[in-house]
Amino acid sequence: MSVVYNRVALIGLGLIASSMFWAMKRGGLAGEVTGYARSAATRDTARRIGLCDRVCDTAAEAVKDADLVVLCVPVGAMEQVAAEIAPHLAKGATVSDVGSVKRAVIEAVGPHLPPHVHFIPAHPLAGTEHSGPESGFATLFDNRWCILVPVEGTDPEALDRLTRLWQGIGANVDTMEADHHDLVLAVTSHAPHLIAYTMVGVADDLRRVTDSEVIKYSAAGFRDFTRIAASDPTMWRDVFLTNKEATLEILGRFTEELFALQRAIRTGDGDHLHAYFTRTRAIRRGIIEAGQDTDAPDFGRTKAVR
Amino acid sequence: MSVVYNRVALIGLGLIASSMFWAMKRGGLAGEVTGYARSAATRDTARRIGLCDRVCDTAAEAVKDADLVVLCVPVGAMEQVAAEIAPHLAKGATVSDVGSVKRAVIEAVGPHLPPHVHFIPAHPLAGTEHSGPESGFATLFDNRWCILVPVEGTDPEALDRLTRLWQGIGANVDTMEADHHDLVLAVTSHAPHLIAYTMVGVADDLRRVTDSEVIKYSAAGFRDFTRIAASDPTMWRDVFLTNKEATLEILGRFTEELFALQRAIRTGDGDHLHAYFTRTRAIRRGIIEAGQDTDAPDFGRTKAVR
Numbered sequence: 001m002s003v004v005y006n007r008v009a010l011i012g013l014g015l016i017a018s019s020m021f022w023a024m025k026r027g028g029l030a031g032e033v034t035g036y037a038r039s040a041a042t043r044d045t046a047r048r049i050g051l052c053d054r055v056c057d058t059a060a061e062a063v064k065d066a067d068l069v070v071l072c073v074p075v076g077a078m079e080q081v082a083a084e085i086a087p088h089l090a091k092g093a094t095v096s097d098v099g100s101v102k103r104a105v106i107e108a109v110g111p112h113l114p115p116h117v118h119f120i121p122a123h124p125l126a127g128t129e130h131s132g133p134e135s136g137f138a139t140l141f142d143n144r145w146c147i148l149v150p151v152e153g154t155d156p157e158a159l160d161r162l163t164r165l166w167q168g169i170g171a172n173v174d175t176m177e178a179d180h181h182d183l184v185l186a187v188t189s190h191a192p193h194l195i196a197y198t199m200v201g202v203a204d205d206l207r208r209v210t211d212s213e214v215i216k217y218s219a220a221g222f223r224d225f226t227r228i229a230a231s232d233p234t235m236w237r238d239v240f241l242t243n244k245e246a247t248l249e250i251l252g253r254f255t256e257e258l259f260a261l262q263r264a265i266r267t268g269d270g271d272h273l274h275a276y277f278t279r280t281r282a283i284r285r286g287i288i289e290a291g292q293d294t295d296a297p298d299f300g301r302t303k304a305v306r
Numbered sequence: 307m308s309v310v311y312n313r314v315a316l317i318g319l320g321l322i323a324s325s326m327f328w329a330m331k332r333g334g335l336a337g338e339v340t341g342y343a344r345s346a347a348t349r350d351t352a353r354r355i356g357l358c359d360r361v362c363d364t365a366a367e368a369v370k371d372a373d374l375v376v377l378c379v380p381v382g383a384m385e386q387v388a389a390e391i392a393p394h395l396a397k398g399a400t401v402s403d404v405g406s407v408k409r410a411v412i413e414a415v416g417p418h419l420p421p422h423v424h425f426i427p428a429h430p431l432a433g434t435e436h437s438g439p440e441s442g443f444a445t446l447f448d449n450r451w452c453i454l455v456p457v458e459g460t461d462p463e464a465l466d467r468l469t470r471l472w473q474g475i476g477a478n479v480d481t482m483e484a485d486h487h488d489l490v491l492a493v494t495s496h497a498p499h500l501i502a503y504t505m506v507g508v509a510d511d512l513r514r515v516t517d518s519e520v521i522k523y524s525a526a527g528f529r530d531f532t533r534i535a536a537s538d539p540t541m542w543r544d545v546f547l548t549n550k551e552a553t554l555e556i557l558g559r560f561t562e563e564l565f566a567l568q569r570a571i572r573t574g575d576g577d578h579l580h581a582y583f584t585r586t587r588a589i590r591r592g593i594i595e596a597g598q599d600t601d602a603p604d605f606g607r608t609k610a611v612r
Binding site for chain 2: 022076100125126127128129130135136137138139140142144145147174184185187188189190191192193194195196197198199200201202203204205206213214215216217218219220221222223224225226227228229230231233234236237238240241244247248250251253254255257258261262265266268270273274276277278279280281282283284285286287290292293294297298299300301302303304305306
């Protein structure tokens with residue numbers, strides 16, 4: 001692979017930014033990578049572990065002369081960061097982001113950017129339940145999807161260059177319109193996260209079932225929910241506040257369906273339950289065939305030895 | 307390890323029975339293991355892969371002279387199997403099961419058994435999304451919990467022997483009262499499974515979001531739900547029909563909590579969301595410290611390479 005951008009600035013140094021850094025180094029995709037985080041402790045950690053070629057003490061300094069700037073902060077912090085860096089952006093630079101919501105980011109960031117930069121919002125669909133500068137790794141995006149959400153009048157050359165970067169990082173690249181992105185993600189990510197958070201909260205609340213029992217016996221299914229319910233609280237608060245309508249719509253459908261199944265349980269309608277549970281198996285097979293999950297039992301947690 | 311039972315009969319040859327077989331062989335815990343499955347195809351498969359020392363064509367033949375009989379069929383099939391084997395049980399034999407619900411199994415099986423056998427219901431909290439005779443493996447129960455639910459007047463010696471078998475298989479053993487078991491499992495297993503089935507069904511229903519999008523972009527969270535929603539439909543139908551009250555109670559609490567979070571999203575109450583999402587992180591840490599899940603990012607699906 002060869003260098004796609006001479007200088008990349010990562011604003012915010014959490015799981016996604018740090019994984020991008022290691023993946024760009026692995027692929028030799030960037031000349032120099034600068035980084036900035038609002039917290040001094042995060043900047044210190046980044047310097048200690050060699051995250052970024054140069055860690056800067058201000059966002060302005062980090063973006064100076066960069067030909068790609070990637071905003072890797074929670075969606076709710078995007079607007080302030082955009083305002084802060086705008087006067088310091090180089091002519092012809094591309095500004096992108098990695099936020100989980102796209103319409104809100106476009107509205108928050110777009111108006112602050114000068115006309116001489118290319119703004120190409122993006123969302124890599126990858127992550128783990130861990131967060132912070134030390135949680136990143138080079139293989140995070142391998143065979144995952146990165147969705148680019150070009151706004152009207154996007155320069156094809158700038159779009160192509162950002163596409164090549166993400167492909168070099170290991171991802172498959174799609175483009176999508178912002179509102180459609182937000183709906184698709186409400187289904188595949190935002191509603192599932194809220195549901196997982198809710199179930200874990202309910203288990204935590206129960207007085208007759210002690211914490212210790214919930215924890216000891218979690219391997220019966222519950223523990224699968226606790227992984228995504230351990231994700232970064234600030235990031236997820238912002239996702240729900242900025243993708244409100246689509247998330248509430250999907251949650252409304254979820255509740256309808258849940259009530260129908262509860263009714264089937266109450267009335268003893270085994271046929272309804274069996275048919276429903278049979279149908280849901282097919283989606284899992286599709287996901288495995290598409291290379292988006294492992295077929296190893298239990299996500300491969302246990303080594304299956306006969 | 308040494309032989310705990312001279313002859314063990316496994317009735318039903320799915321994931322749990324086959325894993326018990328391989329684990330008993332690994333530990334040298336049983337003299338001879340016989341097996342029976344209602345379906346001739348399953349019996350043929352078992353013979354082909356060497357599952358059980360002897361596969362019998364009737365349940366009566368399988369339990370003859372067994373000192374341990376384990377019912378490994380869906381909860382809804384327990385009563386018929388109990389009636390079928392009852393006349394053929396050896397004096398002093400122990401009859402156990404592996405059903406996910408305990409009160410209903412006690413009521414279904416207990417009345418059929420002759421007074422000269424020990425009935426000790428059990429529930430190993432382990433499984434994968436795969437099912438059938440070929441899905442079992444020896445390590446399935448390692449460091450998982452097996453809950454024994456002794457009924458009134460259980461012989462301590464028989465209880466101790468069954469405990470030693472499960473420990474030899476790799477499990478930690480607890481005892482619990484039937485109704486409490488059913489409530490704990492409603493929280494840690496039954497409600498989470500129904501919720502996962504529901505979310506996967508909703509995604510499948512959505513017309514604006516095509517199947518292909520739901521599948522392609524599933525790594526953003528949704529795919530975690532599809533694993534448990536791929537579990538055996540018959541087994542789970544029976545679980546919900548036989549642990550109706552506890553499951554509906556937990557689902558009622560879940561819905562209350564979900565509505566409170568939906569309201570916080572609608573009204574923009576970020577503090578409520580942030581506090582809730584922070585609290586749920588602690589449970590995951592507890593589960594990892596208790597050795598009940600892996601701390602590797604993403605359940606260890608991805609090899610984290612820096």
